[in-house]
Amino acid sequence: MQRLKNSLFNLSILLNCLLVFLLIFEASISIPMWLQVAGRMHPMLLHFPLVLMVLYAVILICFYAKYRGDEDFTSFIDALLLAAALTAALTAVIGLLLSKEAGYDPASLAWHKWSGTAVSILALLWYIFRKALHSKKLLALSVAVIAVGLVTFAGHQGASITHGDDFLTGPLRLEDRLIAIDLADAEVYTHMVKPILQAKCIGCHNNTKAKGGLVMDTEAQLLKGGKSGVLWDLSEPDLGLMLRRVHLPVEDKKHMPPVGKTQLTPLEITILSQWIKKGADFNLRVAKLESKDTLYTIAANLLRPKETESYSFESAAESTIRQLNTANRVVLREAANSPGLVVNFFHSRLFKPEQLRDLLAVKEQIVSLDLAKMPIKDVDLNLVSELENLRMLNLNFTNITGLGLAELKKLKYLKTLALSGTAITARDLQQLKGFAKLKKVFLWSTPVSGTELAQLKQQFKAIHLESGFKGDSIVLKLAEPIIEGEEAVFRGSMPLVIKHYINGVKIRYTTDGSEPDSVHSLLYKGPEVMTGKTFVKAKAYKPGWISSNLVQKNFYTSKYVPDTAVFMMPPEPGYSGKSKMLHDFVTGNTNFRLGNWLAWRFTKMDVLMKFGKPALVQNVTLSGLIDVGSYIMPPKDIEIWGGNDENQLKLLGRVSPEQPTMVKAPFLTAFEVKFSPATVKFMRIKVTPVFSLPSWHPGKGDKAWVFFDEVMVN
Incomplete structure (x- = not known):
């Protein structure tokens, strides 16, 4: 037994x-691929040292004074501490292997890495000096408390990386998602969709921790998607990737949110699906929805008004409210409580005037009534006037008149x-003088003229009269022209085709990098x-139109294509591929996770190109990507070497690209x-x-990536 303990102790060291x-x-x-697999065992093993060290500390604090000197007790807790030291060291080592994978927040990762290392070393030292430490009760208890605190801190940092910063408190913050906003001002994405993403998704998909390469902090990042593709697709029966993952069985490893995190409620899933069905419009306003629309109904119940009045009347019975809800009438509380x-x-x-009479059962409690597009007449307003505490009345597009x-x-x-949409005239509106509390009247599409x-x-200073949008004096802005051409790299020649789908539009363009204007720039004629x-x-x-935004596109030629290209330094795993990708005339886009890019981070990019016959070259262009927020930066320097003997190449040219000074959008x-003309067979x-x-970068001190998809030799 002692031999086994000695072996485990030596293994811990x-x-x-x-x-x-x-x-x-x-x-x-x-880290080679097989060791990355070992690193992914970190979450499976990390619970052992946590439990063992906390258990050891608890036993020490609670029972050591009572059983001190008992050989069986001492042997048991010594074995417990040794097991904790061994598993802590093993967990820390494989955790370090796992940390080499991309997609983790450097700051949180650093805290977890060093606190985990401290736990491992503390456990080993604790075991080595256990007899000396335990000879003094106060010292033994102090070390136990420190160990529990350190284990708790390291575990919290790990949970933040895996589940997000609000993993523990997330379920308690659901009430925060009830936004205080009037329906007239509410936006579907901002006030209904975004709170769901913040509570259930962004904890693991943000600019500092992009699981699956997916970042959901901004609208552009949502549209970009992750390694698995875009988040929604209206052409798919299930509306695309995001809802597909949501509807997977919870035990499925691809289900989102993952097991252990607070799941989406049926109401939240409905909000997401209804928003996507409407085109995932980030600017869609609740007020633009039909009053019978599902999202509108949910918004009316979910969103709280900015200010809720304090009423003097009592609440109606819940049973009465339930009875008043029918197929075409919804009765809800204005706000909770x-x-x-x-x-x-x-x-x-389905509307019948008798349905207004039913409301008299709660006439004291009704503060808002929406009758838009209902076939009511002037005579029906007798019943409406019985609702003594009414604050908001919607009669848009009804049959009422000034009577x-x-x-x-x-x-x-x-x-x-x-x-709005009624036959009310300016003369009828003179009656508004008798409305003491009236503050706002909507008059869109009525016979009331502008004059x-x-x-x-002028007559009603205290009342805001809203007449709606008048488009007869609005100047519209042109959409951008379209520059055709999927291939951004070509050999020989290629036609430049620019189109616009509005008749009579003139397209002005430049090819020298300057900004086009409406007078001096080239006029596109074909x-x-x-x-x-x-x-x-x-x-x-x-x-008569506002000119469009600028659109631009870069085209490159590649006169010489190598017969072969060899990686002297292989690309990073996950962004590797065949060397032919550098000269296949296929370019990538700003979503670098789609497999069109080669990338280097821990080593230099070093590629040897071999040409079938000598080529007279004088410049080399590398097509790349900059995504500062994802640590993809311009290279420190680029060197081009060439000659006719691959073992005796000389430096042809060198550049040091300008570095960014702040985080920018990907581009x-x-x-x-460029260099003096040289004949080469090898480059x-x-x-x-x-x-x-x-230092200004969020990942200061960490290594940057370089991404390339094409090398053009001319």
Whole structure:
């Protein structure tokens, strides 16, 4: 038994030495694929040292004084501490292997890495000096408390990386998602969809921890998607990847949110699916929805008004409210714990005036009534006027006339009156003088003219009269022209085709990098032939319209294509492929996770190209990607070597690209190295990544990536 203990103790020492070695030389270490598999066992093993160390500390604190000197007890807790030390060291080592994978927040990772290492070393030292430490009760208890605190801190940092910062408190914050916003001002994405993503998704899919390469912090990142593709697709029966993952069985490893995290509720899934069905419009307003629309109904119940009045009347019985809800009438509380009720009518064909009489059972509690598009007449307003505490009345597109306004004077608390689409005239509106509390009246699509409206506004200073959008004086903006051409790299020549789908539009363009204007720039008259590198910028113009935004596209030529290309330094796993990708005339886009890019991070990019016959070259262009937020930076330097003997190449040219000074949106770029004409059969391209990100970068001190998809030789 003692021999086994000695062996495990020696193994613990060995693992801790290995751990320290890996930490010291971490920047120079590249983890092979089979060791990455071992690293992924970290989550499976990490619970052992946590439980064992906490158990040991608890036993020590609670029972050591009582059983001190008992050989069996001492032997048991010594074995427990040794097991904790061994598993802590093993967990820390494989955790360090796992940390080499991309997609983790460097700051959280650093805290977890060093606190985990501290746990391992503390456990080993605790075992070595256990007899000396335990000879003094206060010292023994202090070490136990420190150990529990350190284990708790390391575990919390690990949970933050895996499950997000709000993993523990997330379920308690559901009430925070009830946004205080009036329905008239609410946006579907901002006030209904985004709170769901923040509570259930962004904890693991953010700019500092992008699981699956997916970041959901901004609208652009949501549209970009992750390694598995875009998040939604209206052409798919299940609406695409996001909802497909949500509807998978919880035990499925691809189910989202993962097991252990707070799951989406049926209501939240409905909100996401309904929003996607409507085109995933980030600017869609709740007020633009039909009153019978599912999202509108949910919003009316989910969103709280900015201010809820304090009413003097009592709440209606829940049983009464339930009875009033029918197929075309919804009765809801204005807000949680509020006695005020909101009533909405749907389906005009089902409406009957008697349904207004039913509301008299709660006439004291109704503060908002929506009768838009219902076939009500002036006579029906007699019943509406019985709702003594009504604050908001929607009569849009109903059959009422000015004769009915007199009945509404009984509503002494009425603040908002919607009369759009009715036959109300300016003369009828004179009756508004008798409405003491009225603050806002909607008059879209009514016979009231602009002149009459201006006169009414002068008369009713305390009432805001809203007449809606007048488009007769609006100048519209042109859409961007379209620069055709999927291939951004070509040989020989290629036509430049620019289109616009509005008749009479003139397209002005430049090819020298300058901004096009409406007078001096080239006027596009038809396909132009490109025979070399061309940077196209274009704008659309038309009299009476605002000119379009600028659109641009870069085209490159590649005169010489190597017979073969050999990686002297292989690309990083996950962004590797055949060397032919560098000269296959296929370019990538800003979503670098789609497999069109080669990338280097821990080593230089070093590629040897071999040409079938000598080529007279004078410049090399590398097509690359910059995504500062994802640690993809311009290279530190690029060197081009060439000659007719691969063992005796000379330096042809070298550039050091300008480095960014702040985080910017991802963009495609090209790095050109010019040099004196030289005849070569072999060319070697050496690119050095930035090995230490600058102090302003969120990942300062970490290594940057370089991404390339094409090398053009001319």
